[in-house]
Amino acid sequence: MTFSDRLDAASVKPDAFGFKVWSLKRSADYGSKHYNEHAVEIAEARLSADGRTVTLAIPTLAPTQCYELKARLLAPDGSALERSLHGTIHKLAEH
Numbered sequence: 001m002t003f004s005d006r007l008d009a010a011s012v013k014p015d016a017f018g019f020k021v022w023s024l025k026r027s028a029d030y031g032s033k034h035y036n037e038h039a040v041e042i043a044e045a046r047l048s049a050d051g052r053t054v055t056l057a058i059p060t061l062a063p064t065q066c067y068e069l070k071a072r073l074l075a076p077d078g079s080a081l082e083r084s085l086h087g088t089i090h091k092l093a094e095h
Contacts, residue, residue, distance in 0.1 A: 001069070006051040007081065011074035014042045017056060018072075021064040034066070051076075063089045 022037035044057035054071075069085045 002053045008074040012047040018070040021067045
C-alpha cells in the first residue's frame with residue numbers, strides 16, 4: 001500500500017497493522033451479518049526506499065468477499081497516522 005506522505009520507518013512493523021476477513025450471505029435484503037470473521041496474521045511489514053510504500057507479508061492470504069486492513073503508523077514528525085481500507089480479493093496473482 002502506498003501512502004500520500006512519508007512514514008516513520010520505526011513505526012512500520014507487523015503489529016502496526018490489523019487484517020481481518022469475513023463472508024456475507026447474499027439475499028434480497030441489503031446488508032448481512034459477518035460470517036466466519038477472523039483475523040489474519042501479518043508476518044512482515046517492509047517500508048520501501050521512497051518512505052511511503054509498505055509491503056506486507058501475509059502467508060495465509062486467500063480470496064475473500066470482505067477484508068479490512070487497519071494501519072496505525074507515525075509520520076516522521078511523530079504525529080499519528082491511522083488508516084482503514086476495505087475491499088474484496090477475487091484472485092491472487094501467481095508468482
